[in-house]
Amino acid sequence: MERMNWFARIIAYHPYVILIGVAVFAATCIVIPVTTRKPPDFSDPTSGFQSRGTVLSQRITAWINLKDATRPSGPLSVNPKGDTVDLREISKIRRHRQHHKGQKVNRTEINRNVIAKVIYSADESTYNANEIPDKLEDSGKISAVYSVFVQNEHQIETEPPVEDEWETLTHLGEDPKRHGSGSDHKNHVHLASDGFFCSAPNIEFSRVVLSSLGESGLFNWESILSMCRIEKRLTEGEEFEKLCEKVSDEKCCPAWSLGNYIALLHNKSSCFNITENDVNLTLALLQYCAPYFYNLMLTPECTEERNEICQQVPPQCSQHNAVYNILYYLVDASFLPPNKSVSTLDNAMLILPFGRSSDTLDYYRKIDSASLQYQDIKVTAMELGLKNTLFDMYLVQDTYLVGAGALFVLLCMWAYTHSLFVTFMTVVAILFSLGISYFVYTLVFELEFFPFMNILASVVAVGIGADDAFIFCKMWQCIKAERNSWTVVKLMEEALSNAALSMFVTSLTTAAAFYTSCVSYITAIRCFSIFAGTATLANFGMMVTWLPASVVVSEYWCCRSRFPFRWLRSENVCSCGGRFLSFDKLVVTVVLKFKYMWLTMLGILALISVVIVFWWPRFSLPDTRDFQLFDSSHPFEQYELYYSEKFLFERINKVGINTKLPLRFVWGILPVDNGVSLFR
Template identity: 25%
Template sequence: LRNFTGNTRRLLYLKLFFKASFAHVNKCPCFSYSRLIHRHPVLFVLITCMISCILAVLPLVLAPLPDFSDPTIGFATRGTTISRRLDTLEKLRQEVRNAEIFSRFPDSLDVKEQITLKKRHSSNDRRKRPKQDKFNENGDTNITMFCSYSPSSMNSMVVFHLENPFSYKSLSALCKFEHRLYNTPLRHGLHLSSAGERSNGGPLCQPWHLASIAAQLVYKENCADLEPADQPFLVELIEKCIPYRRVIAHCLKSSARGSGKTCESIPENCRRFELHMLYNVLVPKDLFQSAQSNATTTLKMKNDSLSNLIDESVIFNANQSFETLMILSVSRRALQFHDDPIGLYNSILFEVESLSNEATMVAIRLGIEEAMFKMSLFRDLIYNVLAVIIILLIIFCFTRSVMYTAACFLCIIMSLGVANFLYTIVFNVRFFPFINLLTLIMVIGIGADDAFILHQAWKMAEKEDGENSSEDVIRNTLSHASTAMFVTSATTAAAFFSNLLSPIVVLRCFGLFAGIAILCNYVFTILWLPAVIVLLRRYNCKRDSGCKLNLSSRLFTMNTIREYGNKLASPSRLLVKFISEFDLMLMLIVSGVGLAAALAFFVGPSLQLPHIDHFQYFKVSHPTERWPFEQKKRFAFTEKAADMPMIMTVVWGLREESSPKQFEPTDYGQLEILPFTLGNNVSVQWMMQFCSRIAAQPFTNSLKLSSTASCFLPSFISALQHENCGSDRCCGDYVDSFNSSQFERCLRKTMIEYRPFLEHSDSGLLMGPLFERRTNRLAMVIVTYISTYNFSYAFNELETAPEELKGAWFVSENLKIFDLQLALTTISKVSLPIAIAITVVVLLLTTRNVLVITMAMMTIIAVILTLSVCLVLLEWQLNVIESTTLTLATGLSFDYTLHYAATYLLVRRAGSRKPVEEIFCKVGSPVFMSMLTTAVGGLCMTFSSVYAYYQVGVFMLLLASISWGYATFLFLPMCSVVCRLSSKLPSIHWPWKRRSHTQGSTLPPAAVPQSEAPSPLPELPPSFAFTGKAVADNNIISC
């Protein structure tokens, strides 16, 4: 250093200082992780608790709390072609509604002129409006009890099953139920006083049901006046008038208009609107069976003559049981935001139960489903709590330590808190869907698995290293358990993270949060639980004479638990003996089951897409779900509301990509304007031809929407043709010579003049020209049509547009459900191969044994195929929750097989000739307890009424049992067979690892006799091997 001066010497001194410092660090054993835990367990526990508590509290302070008011938010796609266009259209609709950037009408209209135009158009509308009939839709002109209109599917309703519908007892039960609803405190719960429907502002309308109809048919004021003697007359009238059920409404309408020809063939006492309501609204449409063939009935229905609609061959039995409706005089929308929806629902159930067996409630439709679902999400968390308690009891029975069980519980809670911090603050995702709550039960099951493995590894390390080598115990425990736990956690997290590839927003959010939670649980298991075990060990060392890990609590139940444990040991020994003795037979039988599952999977039916457009809140057996799934399609009057036309929209002047946030379903990005002009003659002529050709297509319905509202250009040119030419030259004589500025000026004038008419005729749709608010410049054009059925070939003519009209795009709001279902069918095809590929890579890196990898992958594939077949047999549909669970099948089915595979390599390296016995001795109990905790957690969730909780519970129950069954009765027999047939396994030897054929022998390879030379076994990763004494003798197994 004397040869250097100045800065050079100082740099050399600095270099030597750092070199010496890091050399000291590398040699110093106190920097070992196990040494740190051994010397400073209290520091680890306190720092971990403090950091996790701070990180868990930060999201509660810095971010808004999750909002589950609308649970359907996020169940849509993001990033697909259709979703990009729909998001852009929704953002445009918001901008037009706010009228800050774009406006449908230019801002150059004088207020006085606006009022004059409005009066002129309104007077024309009144002059042209036809006289309304008093009959409206149902022909009812003289009803005293009911409202003067027919009920709709928007009304609240209850479906009853009646054993003898027209008996006096059944009608009295319905009447009693009506009285309880309308004359008790339930009246206020149903908002009848404030939101109930009234006839012309008068008294409250009465509900529609069989008893109220029967009272009118026998000329009674209300159903309370019915008597048993009224039944024969009622049944006779109903049976007599059944053939005319299709023509009663036509007869009443024609009578209201003064024409009675339609009613000539109908008996006079059958011309009752009550009978029309009975036949066509209150009872199922399949109740009245015709003895004629379907072909004859169809021909009669197609005939225009109403007389041919009379069916004399109807078969009807008045004593048969059927379902019937009670339609309440309050809309579902009025009850949508009820304060106590579950209380209202339970009160109605209580009233139904008081009706004895004469009337039982089948389904209910009140509009409170979303509010009930929001409250049930938190109410049914009690089943999560129950699952946690049972799982903790299982951990306690296995470890016999209250403190260790409490530490496992705190580890899971801390991992969820830190996961929420990373999800909300670090990744800045503010949307928290309700399915993220499902992560709790999954993390509990996986956390219990890690707790069992760590506890068992510690016990095995203590047996090998003796009672006083506590530092070696920690090191050997972590070296064996950390990698096994990391592999299972990493594969499960990878299965969760594969949902990030899904275009469905809620699946992305769920995959991100659940994957983070799994990794956090692993980190806390490595940091927190070993330090807790060290503290418990020191506590036991102070109390006991030895230092062996004794987690047993000083409770009087320990002897009882130990006694039951000894009793359970006998069946486990029988199981081990059974697998060892009949390994080949078990392998063939269980492989046959797997092949049968594969055949059923590839040949038989697969998971189907949902057949109804309905977000399922509760289980199918729930009364609120039985209406859309079972009862809705049985009543004819609800079919009219389901016939919604497809609205097609074409947009010019706007880029279809608005770049919204991928994890925020309520964010629609920013609009980007494209250069757009519609002023030269070529563009105008092309747009005119486009509108006329689309209107003439068979897939458009020009009667649903006027041409003025759908495509403005033909009406605009026609209006100019009728204008007198003035100084502004906005008339038909100058249309062909318009430039861009003249065209826009005349368009603005026309839009201002016809604004009241256009606002009245647009049906609330976004259509026509849009202007920039600041400059009044024509910014874009929207053409809207209503389709009849098809959209696949709708707008291929956009390719022929002139250059200034390029960039148009087509979308329809009705394609949102189609896009969601398309994403559901493709997500499994993408996520499952990725999850399986990650599993193969993890197995390759951890086992480095081709045969073990092959056996493990055969087991995992058999688990996935069998699970899929079971879900098909359970009639699962490929919805969002089901798609999520299928993606997780790979990661969660991998755990048990991996534990067996790692232990198999360990015992084979030790030279064991009885792998099944030693595998069960080392990891049999932790694997079984892990399966038991997962199954118990899933079983508890099946009692929930929330559909998502129930589905996840069924999935966890099936997956735990199937995965453990295949791992135990397929993978272990294969290991036993391979061990018996050959001791030579093909291995992958890495170039940086030296192959040692003489390990354990002082002789060179050539000097070792062939009969005595040890068979070359695969190298085992350090994390799967205990560093210490030998595992066991070949013939002696010590558990």
């Protein structure tokens, strides 16, 4: 107790010096990292949640290091010029495509196209590798093991003359009419060779999934018309027109949908014009051509060039690449699977004519508020490339929840202390503790990575700061009620000697619990534990310096008879209020009188919690490699967690070329982690 007397006397005699000194120190700690360090980057909310230091992560690191070392620019490269790209050649190719679009391209090197076997399961049926025709295996132009359909770049037969690049650069931004080609380009119609779509579907385009809520499925006339109506809702409005690729200056490209491909095959201008007979004929065509698709004979190249492989495919199967694009992009893999002739289409893909990017935010807001269901057809999932951007937006928007919780705690503190001044100074102390923690985190520990999870430390700081303030104010009130004749110095000595120990124990145990998580293999958890533990200790320092000095200032102004702002007076700090003593007695009485009831209720609640956690539904490890940011019912999460695996192009893109578990043995490469190290 004697050790705290000198410090208590300093606070009692010089409260303004303490407040000014602490404020200057905390403000300095905030200004230095803010001005000398880059602000935290939350553009990738999944960053930091990868495990590091485990046996598996080290093996993955060794594999990544091997791939990096064997790149053309790596130290183990056998062809250092392999990744050299001539920008002049790229410019030639682009100019050739613009001036000779629609002309037939000579593709003599078909072996540059990787056509390989797709091994996957659909409706418990597995495609047999031995069903590949012998001619395909003997041609030597494909890989017999791995599988993916990759469209080859156009091989140019003749090249146009190279223009003067300086002349081209000097005319940038000028009126194109001066040079003759501007007006032609303005009136140019950007359509593919089929005359309907602008280009071929691609994984980089935005897309939505349409599902049937009934038993009839999607491949019938009524369902396809319903999908056309939903497509019309998705492809209209100012937000869509700002994003879409254009056929001309005023018309957007059509979306790649099942209804539009049926319209293309039957020479209809819109999917609203198709008939039931058109749908039945298209279904029969898909059933007829599906074996060629799964035997890897039907490829995108069959439309433009009838090579040895494509000659075995009937011409109607390769017309406009419709069958290939429908089976590969637009229908789920369980539809018309290998070795089965009849199947129900439950899910269909609608590919929108604009890329996946953060620019689709306004478009998403528009369709999110619209009705995306017609009869039994509903939009169940979507992929707009907007997941991380939307998470960042929600993260900023949801800060009001943290503020609302903090406001509730502070209102309780104001009601308890009857001092707006003490409540305000407690808020400042909490903010200062977070600033000091950020200073120690970035400049003392020299940690550059600041995950968004560290923001949750603000919630912890509010709770711990309020608890410490309650402890000190309660101790001050009770001692003043018992020793009303004591001076402020004696009151501070007694209150600080009793409250400081309680606050120190609670802060130390809380900080120790946070620091224990530093041994975690997850980087984000380790960073959070360091930041939250440091904030807890900084909060303790503020509560034994800033808060006592604030109480002394409040006591001084409260006791003055001519205090100018009476609504700031601290009545309960000057005298212990009777209403809170009565409430304390009520709580003690209720707890002691009904002790058996509380034991029974809380015991039953604990047993129920054990069942929920360990039995049903219980905690379970994630069974997907996609990082979930939103609720499972969100359309973005539905796409990644459930629907993306149902479509062939997504399945190949996610799983890779070989869908079986690969075994890779690496020698001579050390698992050196080149990421940001937490401790140097």
